[in-house]
Amino acid sequence: MKILVPVKRVVDYNVKVRVKSDGTGIETAGVKMSMNPFDEIAVEEAVRLKEKGVATEIIAVSMGVPQCSETIRTALAMGADRGILVESDVELQPLAVAKLLKAIAEKEQPKLIILGKQAIDDDMSATGQMLAAFLGWPQGTFASKITIEGDGITVTREVDGGLETVALTLPAIVTTDLRLNEPRYASLPNIMKARKKPIENMKPADLGVDPAPRLTVLKVAEPPKRQAGKKVGSVAELVDKLRNEAKVI
Amino acid sequence: MTSLVLLEHDAGGIKQPSRSAVAAATKLGEVHALIAGANVSAAAAAAAKLPGVAKVIVADAPEYDHAMAEPISALIFALAPNYTHLLAATTAVGKNVMPRVAAFLDAQPISDIAEVIDADTFVRPIYAGNGMATVKSSDKIKVITVRAASFDPVPAEGGSATTEPAPAVDLPKNSKFISAELSKSERPELTAARVVISGGRGMQNGDNFKLIEPIADKLGAAVGASRAAVDAGFVPNDYQVGQTGKIVAPELYVAVGISGAIQHLAGMKDSKVIVAINKDEEAPIFQVADYGLVQDLFTALPELAAELEKS
Numbered sequence: 001m002k003i004l005v006p007v008k009r010v011v012d013y014n015v016k017v018r019v020k021s022d023g024t025g026i027e028t029a030g031v032k033m034s035m036n037p038f039d040e041i042a043v044e045e046a047v048r049l050k051e052k053g054v055a056t057e058i059i060a061v062s063m064g065v066p067q068c069s070e071t072i073r074t075a076l077a078m079g080a081d082r083g084i085l086v087e088s089d090v091e092l093q094p095l096a097v098a099k100l101l102k103a104i105a106e107k108e109q110p111k112l113i114i115l116g117k118q119a120i121d122d123d124m125s126a127t128g129q130m131l132a133a134f135l136g137w138p139q140g141t142f143a144s145k146i147t148i149e150g151d152g153i154t155v156t157r158e159v160d161g162g163l164e165t166v167a168l169t170l171p172a173i174v175t176t177d178l179r180l181n182e183p184r185y186a187s188l189p190n191i192m193k194a195r196k197k198p199i200e201n202m203k204p205a206d207l208g209v210d211p212a213p214r215l216t217v218l219k220v221a222e223p224p225k226r227q228a229g230k231k232v233g234s235v236a237e238l239v240d241k242l243r244n245e246a247k248v249i
Numbered sequence: 250m251t252s253l254v255l256l257e258h259d260a261g262g263i264k265q266p267s268r269s270a271v272a273a274a275t276k277l278g279e280v281h282a283l284i285a286g287a288n289v290s291a292a293a294a295a296a297a298k299l300p301g302v303a304k305v306i307v308a309d310a311p312e313y314d315h316a317m318a319e320p321i322s323a324l325i326f327a328l329a330p331n332y333t334h335l336l337a338a339t340t341a342v343g344k345n346v347m348p349r350v351a352a353f354l355d356a357q358p359i360s361d362i363a364e365v366i367d368a369d370t371f372v373r374p375i376y377a378g379n380g381m382a383t384v385k386s387s388d389k390i391k392v393i394t395v396r397a398a399s400f401d402p403v404p405a406e407g408g409s410a411t412t413e414p415a416p417a418v419d420l421p422k423n424s425k426f427i428s429a430e431l432s433k434s435e436r437p438e439l440t441a442a443r444v445v446i447s448g449g450r451g452m453q454n455g456d457n458f459k460l461i462e463p464i465a466d467k468l469g470a471a472v473g474a475s476r477a478a479v480d481a482g483f484v485p486n487d488y489q490v491g492q493t494g495k496i497v498a499p500e501l502y503v504a505v506g507i508s509g510a511i512q513h514l515a516g517m518k519d520s521k522v523i524v525a526i527n528k529d530e531e532a533p534i535f536q537v538a539d540y541g542l543v544q545d546l547f548t549a550l551p552e553l554a555a556e557l558e559k560s
Contacts, residue, residue, distance in 0.1 A: 017376045026380055095357040122375055123492065124360045126348035133352035138319050138424035141345050158486045159341040161438065162431035169423045178493065179486055214357035218383040226518055229539035235552040238542050246522045248501040249468055
């Protein structure tokens with residue numbers, strides 16, 4: 001079975017991001033970029049399915065600026081077979097991304113599409129669910145375990161208060177939560193090999209999609225700052241303050 | 250302008266995050282509520298009592314049990330033409346269902362709003378809460394999830410809405426609920442608790458979370474954890490407080506052995522009073538704490554339990 005894994009290029013999770021002083025967005029110039037961590041988990045899961053003989057081919061897709069090809073190369077070095085880059089100068093929001101992915105899925109006919117549960121830049125947590133709706137497929141979001149058997153997939157999901165298990169018919173969408181797996185580091189030989197793997201380039205127009213954003217960002221502000229409070233010298237003093245000053249216990 | 254709010258319910262009535270979503274919706278005009286599930290007459294009655302709700306639409310059928318995304322999103326899509334805004338709380342259910350609805354409507358969802366500016370304009374956190382983006386939507390019907398910690402929930406009682414049954418909808422049959430394994434706890438849910446005590450990597454292992462329990466019992470607190478503690482396998486993922494876990498805003502938040510990574514702060518910095526207990530004086534958590542105690546947690550926690558026993 002073919003697996004499609006969309007991967008997003010985002011500001012590295014270790015970078016302390018800063019709001020631009022003119023309030024137009026987040027400072028990204030000269031900032032380290034990496035694959036969205038939840039997407040790494042998605043690539044890892046696909047590669048494991050290939051190693052188990054369940055998957056036959058893994059296609060990594062990324063969208064946006066030309067440098068997204070680096071993110072695809074990372075997926076290829078982890079074990080994906082080939083890449084698709086959809087280049088766009090327009091900011092792509094989840095609605096447009098889901099439409100583009102739908103067009104690619106119709107062409108490639110994967111049985112499974114694994115996505116990260118959210119991107120750590122816009123924190124929307126929407127693309128997988130929207131893609132499932134566009135394709136008319138069922139969805140197993142926030143997955144911590146998946147099992148494929150015959151025409152179905154069983155997905156254990158991280159929900160409020162615990163875990164939930166659902167059975168979906170294939171083709172299906174899975175979005176990854178933290179504990180699905182621990183992604184591997186690409187080895188040097190695999191990074192070298194990845195350079196030779198093919199990446200196909202296309203544009204939104206080639207897929208018949210209008211990528212215009214529906215949400216306009218009017219401004220981005222710093223979150224309200226909390227003032228550091230005081231240090232207390234002992235547990236007894238802490239309890240006294242909570243009782244008599246803050247009056248919360 | 251009329252909004253429809255998807256309400257989550259359990260034996261205890263309408264869940265608190267959903268009541269916060271109602272509070273957000275009341276800023277947009279008239280509010281209708283949707284109760285979907287199997288045997289939901291009690292939940293429908295509870296929904297009709299929420300102040301600010303004018304009408305409750307009740308979808309009572311076995312297919313709606315467990316709030317599966319495929320049937321619930323089809324139901325909301327069928328109801329959507331009557332509304333300008335469709336809302337749910339930013340919970341596992343809301344996040345699962347609402348983007349699917351948005352796609353059916355060819356709309357870009359507006360996730361996790363923290364403020365309503367006007368009918369088209371909202372404030373939402375990006376980059377784990379390191380930026381607050383003001384966004385304006387050009388979609389005809391807005392599909393929204395609501396950050397519960399940012400809106401005081403409407404009370405559980407005081408309203409008197411009418412109820413009407415939902416229309417029959419053709420539902421997809423490509424997904425099936427198998428089982429749920431919910432953490433059994435006598436304690437309040439993290440997102441609804443008045444007091445939350447969370448442990449971090451400093452707890453060293455899952456067993457040591459037992460040190461937190463007597464304190465949580467004494468204060469009626471929920472127990473949470475940082476992502477580091479979850480990643481290390483100390484506690485299950487549903488304990489996780491942070492941008493990739495639960496967002497909480499209790500009256501008192503106690504962070505024990507938590508350094509204060511940005512991703513964790515994003516999940517708790519709206520708490521009214523924050524206490525940090527950490528042996529590392531330089532830990533960033535102290536920069537947001539109202540009261541900081543620089544002490545080894547393995548001596549501080551037993552002392553705290555003993556001190557609370559006094560009174």
